[in-house]
Structure formats: C-alpha cells, structure tokens
Amino acid sequence: MQFSFTSEQEEFRSILRRFLEAKSPATAVRRLMETETGWDRTAWHDLNQQLGLTAVHIPEDYGGQGFSFVELGIVLEEMGRALLCAPYFASTALAATAILNAGTEAQKREWLPQIANGSCIATLAFTEPNGRWDTSGVEMTAISSDGRFRLDGVKSFVLDGHTADLIVVLARRPGSTGNDSLSFFTVPGNASGLARRPLQVLDPTRKQARLEFRSVEADLLGEEGAAAAPFAKTMTQAAACLANEMVGGAERLRQSALDYATLRVQFGRTIASFQSMKHKQADMLVDVELAKSAAYAAASAAAEDNADLPAIASLAKAAASEAYMQTAISTIQIHGGIGFTWDNDTHLWFKRAKSSEVFLGDPAWHRELIMRAWNV
Amino acid sequence: MKILVPVKRVVDYNVKVRVKADGTGVETAGVKMSMNPFDEIAIEEAVRLKEKGVATEIVAISIGVAACSETIRTALAMGADRGVLVETDMAVEPIAVAKMLKALVEKEQPQLVILGKQAIDDDMSATGQMLAALLGWPQGTFASKVAVENGGITVTREVDGGLETVALTLPAVVTTDLRLNEPRYASLPNIRKARKKPIETMKPADLGVDPTPRLTVLRVTEPPKRRAGQKVGSVAELVMKLRTEAKVI
Numbered sequence: 001m002q003f004s005f006t007s008e009q010e011e012f013r014s015i016l017r018r019f020l021e022a023k024s025p026a027t028a029v030r031r032l033m034e035t036e037t038g039w040d041r042t043a044w045h046d047l048n049q050q051l052g053l054t055a056v057h058i059p060e061d062y063g064g065q066g067f068s069f070v071e072l073g074i075v076l077e078e079m080g081r082a083l084l085c086a087p088y089f090a091s092t093a094l095a096a097t098a099i100l101n102a103g104t105e106a107q108k109r110e111w112l113p114q115i116a117n118g119s120c121i122a123t124l125a126f127t128e129p130n131g132r133w134d135t136s137g138v139e140m141t142a143i144s145s146d147g148r149f150r151l152d153g154v155k156s157f158v159l160d161g162h163t164a165d166l167i168v169v170l171a172r173r174p175g176s177t178g179n180d181s182l183s184f185f186t187v188p189g190n191a192s193g194l195a196r197r198p199l200q201v202l203d204p205t206r207k208q209a210r211l212e213f214r215s216v217e218a219d220l221l222g223e224e225g226a227a228a229a230p231f232a233k234t235m236t237q238a239a240a241c242l243a244n245e246m247v248g249g250a251e252r253l254r255q256s257a258l259d260y261a262t263l264r265v266q267f268g269r270t271i272a273s274f275q276s277m278k279h280k281q282a283d284m285l286v287d288v289e290l291a292k293s294a295a296y297a298a299a300s301a302a303a304e305d306n307a308d309l310p311a312i313a314s315l316a317k318a319a320a321s322e323a324y325m326q327t328a329i330s331t332i333q334i335h336g337g338i339g340f341t342w343d344n345d346t347h348l349w350f351k352r353a354k355s356s357e358v359f360l361g362d363p364a365w366h367r368e369l370i371m372r373a374w375n376v
Numbered sequence: 377m378k379i380l381v382p383v384k385r386v387v388d389y390n391v392k393v394r395v396k397a398d399g400t401g402v403e404t405a406g407v408k409m410s411m412n413p414f415d416e417i418a419i420e421e422a423v424r425l426k427e428k429g430v431a432t433e434i435v436a437i438s439i440g441v442a443a444c445s446e447t448i449r450t451a452l453a454m455g456a457d458r459g460v461l462v463e464t465d466m467a468v469e470p471i472a473v474a475k476m477l478k479a480l481v482e483k484e485q486p487q488l489v490i491l492g493k494q495a496i497d498d499d500m501s502a503t504g505q506m507l508a509a510l511l512g513w514p515q516g517t518f519a520s521k522v523a524v525e526n527g528g529i530t531v532t533r534e535v536d537g538g539l540e541t542v543a544l545t546l547p548a549v550v551t552t553d554l555r556l557n558e559p560r561y562a563s564l565p566n567i568r569k570a571r572k573k574p575i576e577t578m579k580p581a582d583l584g585v586d587p588t589p590r591l592t593v594l595r596v597t598e599p600p601k602r603r604a605g606q607k608v609g610s611v612a613e614l615v616m617k618l619r620t621e622a623k624v625i
Contacts, residue, residue, distance in 0.1 A: 008564075008568060011453070011567050012567055015561050051561055051564070
C-alpha cells in the first residue's frame, strides 16, 4: 500500500499550521482552559469564516466543502498539535458524522448546514456514568407517546456537552437490552428537563459534561431502533479522527523535546549529544512515525469507506494512544526538573494525551475490537 | 481596474537561516520556502480592492526558479485571478526584476502595481521604487493605508516622523508596509480552485531583459555570537563597567 498527501493537502496543512500557531498559541490555550466554556466565540468564528474548517468533511449538498476524512484528519492533526481549545471534535468529528450516518435526508438538510457554517455547535452524547464505550453501556430510555419521544437518564463524559446547541443522544426502548432497540435523538441544548453540568476532568483543554435528562422531549434522528449500525460506524470513524488528532500532539511533543535537548547544555555540551538522550529521541521518533502511519491509513480507510476500517481505526487508536502517552512521558523526562512545572507547557499536552488515551476506549479495548473485527 | 502583484519566493520567515559552508550565500537546499510576507499583504490589498468592486482582475507575477509557481498558486488561492511565471535559474537582482516587471506592465496595461516594500531575504527595498522610476509612474511606498477614490489613489505612508499621506494619479506603484492589512488564510476549496487557474510561463528573454547579475557577493558570514551577560551588584559597578570595559560612556 502506498499513501502520501497531495501537494494540495500539504499546502492546506501548511496554511492551517500557520493559522493555528497564530490563533492558538500556548497562552491562548492556558487562558481558555481556565474558563468554564473552554473555548471562545471569536476564535470559533475565525475558524469557520476564514477557513471553513467545520465544513471540511460535510458533503456540498449539505452546505459543506465535500472533502474526505483524509482532509478532516489533517485538520485534526494540526489542531492536536496546537492543542486548540474548541468544540471541533464534538461538533464535526462526532455529531456531524453521526447525523451523516443516521439522519434522514430532511434531517441532514436541516442540521448539517448549520454545523458546517459553525452557527450550530453540536455534540454526541453516548457514554453514561458506567463508562462503557459500546452500546451495552446505554441505559438511557426513550419513551414513545403519540409519536413523540421523551428521554430519561444520565449521559456523562459528553464532549462540550455543557455548551453545545444541539445534542445527538443515543437511547434505547425501556426494558430492552439488544442493539435493535437503540435509536438516535436530537435535543436542543436548552431543552426543558435537561440539566447540564461541566465535569472536573483531568484535561482542562477539552471540556466534558454530565447531562441529566428528566422527561426531555426529543426528536428521533433516522429510523427508530436502527441506530446500532450507524453508531458503530460513527465510533470507528471517530477513532480514526482521534488517532489523527493524537499524532499531531505527539509530534509537537517530540519536536519540543528535541528542541530542548539541543538547547540545554550540561557538562559543557548539549544534552542531545548524550547517548541515553539519543536512544530516547530515536524511540520517540519511531513511536510517533509508526502511529502517524497507522492514523493516516485509518483516515484513508474512512475516506474510502473501506470494509477493514473497524480494525484499522482501532489499530490506529491503540497505536496513537500509546505513542502519545509514551512521548509525553519521555518529553517530561528530557525536560528534567522544569518538565513537570506549571510554567512549562508540556503538562498541557500530557493531560490531553491521557484524556485521549481513555476517550473512545483505551488501547486494550481497541485491541479487543481488532480481534473481533478479524473474528479471532 | 487591473492590478499586478509581484510575489517573491523566499526562505520561510520561521526558518533560522544558515550560511553556506563556502560563505557564498544562505543555505536554501531542503529549506522551507514560502511567499514573502510583505507580498502576502500586497495580494490581500489587491483582493480587498477587488471585493470592493474597485479592481476587476488581479495578476500575480513571480520571477525565479520553476518552483516559484507554488508561490503563484498561493497567491491564486488567496484570490488572484491568474499568474505569470518568468522562469530563470539566475539570482535576479532588483534592477532586472524591475525591468521585467516594466515589460509585463506594458503588456498587461494595469492601473496599479502593488508590491511588498521589501523581501525578507535580501531586504533590498528597491524593486518598487525602481519600477516606478522606469515606468515614470507615481509611487506610494511603505503604505499603511490605501484608498482608491476620484480616479486616483491616496496612500498613507509610515515614515520616521509618523504618517504621511500622498495623493497619486493612476496608474501608480504602491509598496506595502506591515500594518496595511492582515493577510487572509486560503481555505481548502480555494486552494483547489487555484489549481485550475491559469499560469503563463515565459523566460526573461521573452521580455527582452538580460537577468545576468551586476553585483558580486564577496562573502556572507554569520552575525557574531552574543556573549553571555554579566550581573552587576550596583549602579556604580554598572557605570564603571560601561566606562572601562564596554567603553561606551
């Protein structure tokens, strides 16, 4: 298999990197992570008006730019590198993808243009306090009455759930356990009976929320009882997206560790010249490059809607999780004493590495999914 | 109104340049290249004039190696309509560039030429002025504000004493300063559209210009390394060191 980015994609990456370096320096990350919302509307407006990033993978028929998961992967990789504080992953990678996979034509035409132009910030609420990433963890119920649905239950670890305008919710018929009773619903962020509370999480650069639904009126998204397949597809696509975002962060850390090692002088020479440092840098490079290859392969498979996507996406997520985490640990070690101080920026990426390692399932879970995909 | 915007391919402003081992110039092999930042401002200003309905066509011009077409593509992605590449492997100097631009101006018949005030590689700050002189056109250099009105153009210039505003008749040459505008970032659809916009390629000879360099670079050296600072214990010690060691007072 041969994969490489086109010159057009490389140019886009270069422009995007420059844009994010200007709009999301570490000072902006530190400022936004201290706020309850976790992002700012002006930066979000620039993101959408200047580059139309929320529209990248949404088809042109629904107000998007009509590019693929490869281009979305580039966006996410650069955002991961810049540690952008914005509801991009929630709105674009999760919610828009779920609507594309599950929504009816009319629903896609209603919601996707708003998400594409950034006026509607959406999220996907599928996890619950039990912390499971698959459908067996879904306990929220949807009760149907006169063609209307009401949701009861709690969703947790919902990305940007406390600020989203639209929440795509996964729920099941009361008393059911199987996949054939799962449905997607849409709920406005200000719906009556919905209580939203931001969670105190490890990674302050990516906010999560707990959402309590008490008889909240909801609109069915797609077909009733048919959400299992589009949900599974959304999760594999999201895993591919997250892997790309993670390798961007890992690459940034690797580079910062190298920069520091070539700058810091000890015993009359830069610490990069010491053999143990060279070994560490070499290991980091191998880890990150392997994870990048897996992430790019997953984005490419998602773009082609390849039948092997579930296995490739899980492989990429597992590889990126381990590479990002290990790179973060090594970066702190290479920085020495200053590496774990608040003033040094490494801890920002370290926390994102940890939260991303767990989000959508840890490496062990994804290796299990690879085995399932291969029928092992 | 047609606007010509020359754009130069230079070492990216983020790159820390290194002098070649033989001291003949700066290392460019394997180094990231991009559009001169002042030229980005020039393109942005032209695109804004087009968006206001003042300009009808923007032509981006680059002179240099074949890879300069990438720089033109960037200009096209920002909003220029078509490009012209004058291809040469020689290191062209401002006078040669100005002569080639003059020939292109005579061919294209624009009302306005907007250039960056200088390129960040050689910092000559000469091409715009030379072009205006060769054409016999008025020039507004180091522009921080541009307004096309009543058949002329008003240019606010950043000078040492503050701001100077000059009114020029058209056609004219304007060079851009840093604060004129903030260049836009090209979106992915515009990058794709730019691939379909035409770029005409020609040689300096087609314009009747001999680009052979007239200047000889004797030697290029790294700036001297900064020495470590010293901490002083008192103002008196500082004054003493400035007087006896630094010998500046």
